[in-house]
Amino acid sequence: MHIIVCIKQVPDSAQIRVHPVTNTIMRQGVPTIINPYDLFALEAALALRDRFGGTVTVLTMGPPSAEDSLRKALTFGIDRAVLLTDRFFAGADTLATTYALAAAIRKIGETFGAPDIVFTGKQTIDGDTAQVGPGIAKRLGLLQLTYVAKINTLDLEAGTIEAERRSEGGVQVLQTRLPCLVTMLEASNEIRRGGMADALRAARAEIVKWSAQDAGVADIAKCGLRGSPTIVKRVFAPPPRAEKATMVDIAGQPPADALIAHIFQRAPKLEAELAALARGY
Amino acid sequence: MSEPTKAPAPSGRAATKKELPEHFKSYRHVWVFVEQERGQVHPVSWELMGAGRKLADKLKVDLAAVVIGPQGEVSRQAAAEAFCYGADLAYVVADDLLADYRNEAYTKALTDIVNTFKPEILLLGATTLGRDLAGSVATTLLTGLTADCTELDVDPDGSLAATRPTFGGSLLCTIYTLNYRPQMATVRPRVMPMPERVARDPGRIVTHPLGLVEDDIVTKIRAFLPDRDSAKSNLAYADVVVAGGLGLGSPENFQLVRQLAAVLGADYGCSRPLVQKGWVTSDRQIGQTGKTIRPKLYIAAGISGAIQHRVGVDGADLIVAINTDKNAPIFDFAHVGIVTDAIRFLPALTEAFRARLSPHSRDRIAS
Structure with missing residues (x-):
């Protein structure tokens, strides 16, 4: 079984700095962490690997410094880390982000084996949109299960998964076909502490680093600020x-x-x- | 790099010179997705209808409700109700395959009618259903989607200006989708005021087929487990809310908030740091990533009032802030403030309210 987990490195604090001309976030100098919601996705993937074997690949898109979040993910015991980094990706909104991530996931599939499940967190703490998971699913033609609190069964023979999805006023128990995309709900599990061996491996492991071209991104114009249909025009504090x-x-x-x-x-x-x-x- | 110059004020299509592509020029009218589950329309749909009405009036176009649901009374009723909340017409995709929400079928239904009838603006509630659906539909249509808007307006040139908190809720930003259609946005429950319901006869209803059979839909619903009533928090719709923040100092002190809430018959909540510290469960979080509230009275104890909290409480009729720091941002948007230590002050306030509101004290006053 092959599982891909998409994570994002996010600013750790409420400190924010905004570029005065482009109105985009300036990330320099702000401490960063793995988006806390992504930890539930990481643990869900590792728990499935415990039960069914296989490998877990973690993917992130970001500046070269996003490597830190991948090294952190490796300490939890994931098998492989892929960093998608290219100046063409800068300033991407959710649609442009899913375009690049979908290309990278296809490339990971070709290189390391097709994924059975792609996990994401339910949303990030900096963007708060919850749009990237569904966007990746749509672009890859994967079925999607969002806000999953619990994975009940996974049948690799039959290629099916049953999961409990949080909805308004209750829980939907859904069954769908693999491969699929799952966004994990917060508090659905607790991230493990990796062992010493994982920590040592994390420090030494080679991170797979892909540019847009390496990842097989077909159309650079669909990436980054250029590929983003939404435009941030004003950033301001409310009076x-x-x-x-x-x-x-x-x-x-x-x-x-x-x-x-x-x-x-x-x-x-x-x-x-x-x-x-x-x-x- | 050019010399830093002061950016000129946006004018006309938010200061971009690009012309809307020809094939998008026929996109007109404002649509609101009417979300229903198990026969109940989510109130956020009517809140959006109020916001959509204002946009449609400003643009001088129609406001349409989009009802997707099972065949029969449920969908008919939802469409009829939409007219009472301001819709000029309703698009209905009614099919028993749509009785319960499934992403595949709902995405097809909504995408098809957008492609057929071409709205310029499409609004959805930022619920678990609405977010699941909006992300899929926007990606299918390859258009822009702005999540969790706190304000919607149209510029003089007709572009949708969607304002939302950004950077973890530290600032607000206004986002445009200038060269793609429809312009999509989601809004969280309670962010927009509930418009008044005016009884009206249903207007024009346009039906559209789903065009799927059950075998086309891979995902199956095995069960629905409703929340126990006791597990439901009515925070978003409570009339009185008391909340605590980091100023409480310790998780034990959060009971001071609950005690005041009990005396007031209020619901209680907290600011984001308390959830992050694990003092309070996330269903009690008030703010951008938690609940948005519109109570008659909101008492914030030891909450500094970051923007992400403010956007969750700005709709309250009366905001009372208790904070030791007289410069705390919460005093910028509170109506009544008191500079004091919430830990010592809350028990006194609880006792004073108890004395004032208890039936015995009222009897004494009356006699």
């Missing part, structure tokens, strides 16, 4: 509310009573409603 907050003076009467007086002064009907709510509780 403060026009009316300043009324600050409660904490000298004088007990501050709790003063605050409550302010609240009910501003929203006179609230007191009766709260009393009704409090009684009903």
Whole structure:
């Protein structure tokens, strides 16, 4: 069995810097981590390898420094890491990103064996779109299972998978055919600590580094900023509310009573409603 | 590199000179995807109808509802209801294969009607269903999709300006899809206000076939396990919400938030760092990546008020902030603020509310 996990290196902190002309994020100087949601995808892949054997390949697209996140992934015990890096990929929105990742996944399939499952996290913490997983699936013609909390069964003979998918108001138990793309829900598992052997291997392992050309990307014009249908035109902080907050003076009467007086002064009907709510509780 | 110059203010197609390709010029009208599961329309669909109405009026075009669902009453009812929330017409793909959400069938249904009837704007709710579907449809159509918008507007030239938090919710950005159609966007539940329902007779309904048989759909639904009622948090739709942040200092102190919530009959939540630290479960997170709330009263205790939190609470009628730092950003958007330590202040506030709201104290006042 061959599993591919797509991960993304993301800024670790709330520190942000924005390029004043291009309005794109400036990543220099901000500590980076593996997107936390991707750790659930990594563990899901490793757990399946524990049960069924095979190999796990991790793929990321990013600047050369994204190698760090691949080395980190190797410490968990994955078998192979592929870094897709090329200046043509810079500034990609989700559509351009899935174009490049889909090409790389095809190339990984040709080079190391076709994948049975492609995993991603449910979304990233920097982009928060949740669009890349479904986009990869569509481009590769894979069936997709998003927001998966649990993989119930995997039948490699029959080429089927059954999984529990979080939906509004409940859980859908879905069965579909392999190969497929799975986006893992948060808190669905806990990433393992790799062993010493994995740590040593991670430090020494050779990372497969592919440019757009190496990955067989057919049309550079569909990559990066050029290949992105969406255009970020303005980046800004929201203005403060026009009316300043009324600050409660904490000298004088007990501050709790003063605050409550302010609240009910501003929203006179609230007191009766709260009393009704409090009684009903 | 050229000399750094001040970027000119965007004007006309957000300052790009590119002309919309000829084959996209026939794309017109604003569409809202009406999401229904197990016979229930998700309220976010009507919230979007309110936002879509404003865009359509500004563009002087029609607002259409798109209903995808099973044959019969459920889909008919959803379409009829859409007119009461402002739709001018409805497109309906009704087929029993669409009774439950499956990506393959819904993607085909929505992609087909977009390609046939060509809307310029397509809005969906950013729910698990809407996000699953929007990502597939946008990739199939090779168009732009802007997720989790907090504001939608049209520029004078008719382009959709979709504003959303960015960089982990530290800033807002406005995104355009200038040269592709439709311009797609998702909006999370409760971000847009619920428009008033006005009883109206249904207008024009356009039906469209799905064109699939069950054997064409690979994915099968084995079961649906509904959430237990006790597991459901009504946070997004609560009238009163109390939330805590890092200012609480320790996971034990989060009970101070729950105690105040109990006295107020309120629901409770928290800011993102508390979920990241594992103090509170993620279903209680308020903000861009958590729940968006629109309560009558929101009390934020020890929350600094990062933008990603602000976008989740901006719709509250009255925001009360308790924070030790008088320069905390939360005081920029709170209505009432108090500079004090939430850990010491919350028990006093809980007691004061209890005294004021308990039936006994009211009886005393009355007698």
